[in-house]
Amino acid sequence: MAMENPTSTGKVPSLNMPYRTFWEKTRPIQVAILFLLPSLILFSVFVFYPLFRTIYLSFFLTNQKGLPTVFVGFDNFIQLFQSADFLQSIEATFLFVLYTVPASVVISLFLALLANEKLKGIHFFRTIFASSLGVSVAAASVTWLFIFNPTMGVLNRMISFFGIPEINWLADPHWALLAVSITTIWLNLGFSFLIILGGLQNIDQSLYESSSIDGAGYFYQLRRITIPMLSPTLFFIMTVSLINAFQTFGQIDLLTGGGPGQTTNLMVYAIYKDAFVNFNFGKASAEVVILFLLILIVTLLQFKFVEKKVHYQ
Amino acid sequence: MMAIKRGSLYVVLILIALLLFFPIIYAFLVSFMSTKEVLMGHLIPKSFSLTNYIDAFQALPLLHSLINSMLVSIITTIGQIIVCSLAAYAFVFIEFRGRQFLFFLFVSTMMIPWEASIIPNFVTVQKLGWINHYAALTIPFFATAFGTFLLRQHFKTIPKELHEASRMAGLGHLTFFLKVVMPVSKTSLVTLGIYCFLTTWNSYLWPLLVTTDERSRTAQIGLRQLHAQENVTQWGVVMAGVVIVAIPTLLVLFLGQKHLQKGLMDGAVK
Structure with missing residues (x-):
């Protein structure tokens, strides 16, 4: 030029x-x-x-x-907060967040640590660990629907092998939310795993080398180097999972339809029913506003309390 | 000692891989089973006959919904790359008053969940006459804060001297954008493309709302119908549907995984 x-x-x-x-x-x-x-x-x-x-x-x-x-x-708001159904829906949503977010993050961290080892053929395992990212909510839900099937599904066959009686996973109010959570955790793993693995690979290798010379063991390094250096990535994935969990819809629609007895009627599903089955846009909009505020508050709390523990370079 | 450690690591890796990949293998195996085999709870099908796949295609216009999904995902991906890269360019290479504020406004939309806007959006799309049209499934997703943010992070790594040099040579913004910025940003454009394709292909709630007739359904909604239709009796056919719907995205993921991981990380870290 x-x-x-x-x-x-x-x-x-x-x-x-x-x-x-x-x-x-x-x-x-x-x-x-x-x-x-x-x-x-x-x-x-x-x-x-x-x-x-x-x-x-x-x-x-x-x-x-x-x-x-x-x-x-x-x-609309006053009526919602007086309605047992809506309060149950908020409770179910928080329980669902509690069941899915910490478990997804911890398991993906574990997977990423494993897949970060320098071994022959590790790329194959990375691909398998990330695979659920390529499976849609619909495909995953229908598959798990069959896994949870009380008579034909593989899960009950496996537990009956150990002498545990049949569980009606999706129709039993004690188990339904947990079953939906398991499906969701499986779906989340692929994405969280990829992001955390990327975070691990970005850590400066010289930090490990110098501490190895000092004789530090694996778990010492994990606690003192890996987790602190990884904390921004973990914080990111926690925030994303949290917001996603609040927005869960597809699993509910296909697995339980909000039942049994409203135990899995998560907020977005309740909104969908009020808005597009009952065509009550006023009530549904009030529910959306409450959901939005809840997400906002939880995210802000996350930033206020959890981010303090995050180590930025 | 090293050999033992290595060996046990492989055992753990293989066990976990089997456990995690099991639902996908299971769906694949069941998709070849006859109704009787499914009822008996077999794990391995006797033969790999394609009857269930033929039935799945006959039960519904599944092929049509696959084409719909493919076109919708491709159009959304191209649209999003164009719209987001234009916006990202403005935020990086044009200095104008209010740039900070506008960028903040863009990023703040990441905080607003899509579900928070479905009710008015449904009405808007209805008024525009987009129900059952590709427009409803594609255009609302062309502009995303995530895409703009990801590309902006990459554009920022392009040396400013390149921009100055091109201005000296008398190149306008549009020429610089098309001839220099886009080609050097291929990596992040591909990352965004893969991510966008996967999320569009997999989206569920919005297509459920804005498509009502069978011919405009996407594959995910086709799967929902297949499940509702065949649920009680024909699990093999339903699983064949699952496999058909999951294959395109699994392929995209397997081929583009390295790319996706690198691109997403660069965006999240810088």
Whole structure:
């Protein structure tokens, strides 16, 4: 590329130019807007407008078409917090988060540590460990539906081998949420594993070398080097899993339909039913607002308390 | 000592791999079983006949829904790469007032779960007449904060001198974007592409809402219907459906795994 002396080229806009019209002065922002226009339009229509519209709708009763009819203030919210069904749904959601998030993170960390060993053929194992990332919610749920099948499924056959009586996994209120959680953890593992493995591979190897010289053992290194250096990645994956868990829908729809006795009626599934089966957009919008606030609060708490323990370089 | 350690590591790895991969193997095996074999609870099918696969394709317009999913995923991937890379370019290479604020606004949309906007979005899509059209399944997902953020992180690693040199040579923003920025960012574009393809192919709730007739269904919703139709009797056919729906994404994942991991990490760490 021919490099000319910048001062001799009149084309380069310079701040010293005496006369600049408004058009010229705002040139960068015009170009920027052109580049940003597709995103700005799409975000406005499909993200920002719906957010405000949902908040607006949550203060109204709505008709069959989803149009607001009567302003009721906070009535939708008050009714929700007085409804046993909705409180149960919040409880089930929190239980589900508790069952799935820590387990997913711990198991994927364990898998990543294993798959980070330098062994022949380790790439094959990495691929297998990541495989659930390539399986959709629908395909995974239908597969696990069969695994949990009380008579034909492999799980009951296995436990009966050990003399444990048949469990009706998805129809028994004691087990259903746990069964859905197992499916979800399996689904999460692929993505979490890949991210954590990437985090492990980014740790500076010289840290291990110098501590090995000092005679540090594997678990000492794990506690003193690996976990602290990995903490930003672990924090990231925790936050993502947490937000995902709050948004679970497909597993519920296919595995339990919210049952038995509403024990797996997680919030997004409840919203789906209120909005698109009962066409009560006002109530459903209020539920969305509550879900959104819950996610926001939990994420903020995460940032406030957990991030303190994160070690940034 | 080393040999024992290595050997036991392999044993652990193999056991865990079997356990984790079991659901996929199980679905694959059951997909070849006759109804009787399924009822008896066999683990290995007697023969690998394709009857269940033929039945799955006949029970539903499964082929049609696979084509739908493929086209929807490809269109969304291309659309997202174009829209997000344009936005990321503006955030990195154009200095304008309010850039920080706009970027913050973009990133803040990551905090808003898609579910929080489905009710008004459903109404919007209905009003636009997009129900049962590809437009409903693709266009809302062209702009994403995640994609913009990932590409911005990569664009930032492109030397500023390159940009200055191209301006000296009299190249405009669009030429620089197309001729320099896009080609050198191939890695992160592929990463975003793989990620976008996987998530679009696997999406469930939104396609369930905005498609009502069989011909516009995606493969995931086809699977839901297959399960509802054949559930009680024909598990072999349902599992054949599972295998058919899972193969494209598993292939994409196996071929692109290294790429995906590297690209996602670069985005998360920098």
